[in-house]
Amino acid sequence: MPIEDIKLKFAQNLKNIMQKRNKTQSDLVKDLSFRQATVSDWLNGKKYPRMDKVEKLANYLGVSINELLMQSVPESPVPALQLTDQEKSMIKKYRQLNADGKSRVDYVLNMEFDLVNNSAEKEEQNLG
Structure with missing residues (x-):
């Protein structure tokens, strides 16, 4: 598969997972200390992240690395947990x-x- 197709597939998978997790581009920048331009390039299929960044994204979003990289992301139900602000904060810290x-x-x-x-x-x- 050409690298351009891989970049676009990664971008699509990342967007879909972010949407399911109610995460924005700003969340990735702020919570993971990524550069705004870098995240934008990933989401637009212009660049592909290094594997350490893919791993960090996967941990943060609560998915496997394969789900970010695969050709088709399987539909997995998002748990209907209602988390308190304190629980959300603790999870963010844990993922770091x-x-x-x-x-x-x-x-x-x-x-x-x-x-x-x-x-x-x-x-x-x-x-x-």
Whole structure:
């Protein structure tokens, strides 16, 4: 496939995914520290991002790298979760972390979740 077709397909996939995730070009620029002109060139099919940028986009948009690069993006249902502003902020921060940072956050969340569940189980045992 010619490089021009690849650029256009990437642009189409990126636009579709951004629309499904309610993300704008400005969101990408602000949240990922990309240059406005660069994002514009990607969305217009003029340029193609380096793989590190593709990975950053995929993480930010909550999709696989393949979904950004594939010939046809499969229709996957977007979860109908209603997130609070605080939850949205936390997700944005989480997506900015590297693998080690995400691992540490996951560990803390799992520990807190286990602590809460263990407390509830102990309370049930004391009542029963």
